[in-house]
Amino acid sequence: KAGVTQTPRYLIKTRGQQVTLSCSPISGHRSVSWYQQTPGQGLQFLFEYFSETQRNKGNFPGRFSGRQFSNSRSEMNVSTLELGDSALYLCASSFRIGNTGELFFGEGSRLTVL
Amino acid sequence: QQQVKQSPQSLIVQKGGIPIINCAYENTAFDYFPWYQQFPGKGPALLIAIRPDVSEKKEGRFTISFNKSAKQFSLHIMDSQPGDSATYFCAASNPSGSARQLTFGSGTQLTVLP
Numbered sequence: 547k548a549g550v551t552q553t554p555r556y557l558i559k560t561r562g563q564q565v566t567l568s569c570s571p572i573s574g575h576r577s578v579s580w581y582q583q584t585p586g587q588g589l590q591f592l593f594e595y596f597s598e599t600q601r602n603k604g605n606f607p608g609r610f611s612g613r614q615f616s617n618s619r620s621e622m623n624v625s626t627l628e629l630g631d632s633a634l635y636l637c638a639s640s641f642r643i644g645n646t647g648e649l650f651f652g653e654g655s656r657l658t659v660l
Numbered sequence: 661q662q663q664v665k666q667s668p669q670s671l672i673v674q675k676g677g678i679p680i681i682n683c684a685y686e687n688t689a690f691d692y693f694p695w696y697q698q699f700p701g702k703g704p705a706l707l708i709a710i711r712p713d714v715s716e717k718k719e720g721r722f723t724i725s726f727n728k729s730a731k732q733f734s735l736h737i738m739d740s741q742p743g744d745s746a747t748y749f750c751a752a753s754n755p756s757g758s759a760r761q762l763t764f765g766s767g768t769q770l771t772v773l774p
Contacts, residue, residue, distance in 0.1 A: 579761070589764035589767075594761060604761065636703050649706070649762065651696075651705065652703050
């Protein structure tokens with residue numbers, strides 16, 4: 547069974563630009579969560595999607611948004627990039643919402659903002 | 661109240677040693693406590709998890725000890741091997757409406773010397 551696939555793996559943007567990251571969950575998994583990982587703040591929850599609806603949202607500004615498609619694939623978008631947005635963005639999938647914490651993570655998309 | 665405090669930040673042991681990583685939480689609504697292992701360039705992977713109605717859980721060389729009254733839990737790695745060198749994250753999960761989110765500790769970088 548293929549794991550969680552994230553694209554692109556690496557990208558470099560400049561301040562003010564926007565970026566879209568993509569996540570394909572494990573087949574059959576309907577819940578997709580996004581996390582931001584930085585050396586200073588660690589792993590922080592961004593949002594969770596299930597059945598194309600955002601079910602939970604972390605404490606991030608409105609510049610961070612996401613969506614989920616009918617095939618459970620998800621995208622997240624960051625607009626008006628700031629230097630502090632440089633991070634590893636991790637997508638995680640699970641079978642269903644309300645899971646027990648058994649998330650399966652992808653390898654992440656590493657964003658560098660110059 | 662949503663924080664999970666993890667210590668130590670880094671840990672170096674000899675092969676065969678028993679590293680212990682500790683975590684503490686405040687939110688009594690947390691009801692599921694997973695540990696994740698992350699190798700460089702990879703996403704976190706679920707290692708072992710415990711619920712608060714159990715005081716200890718073992719899976720292979722990995723053991724979680726849970727102290728509900730103290731709101732603390734810890735990971736022990738028996739007979740540690742160089743291949744265990746990784747970053748370990750404790751986490752706590754609580755239901756939030758119909759959704760769940762994981763609150764992660766800050767991580768412990770473990771090095772097992774050969």
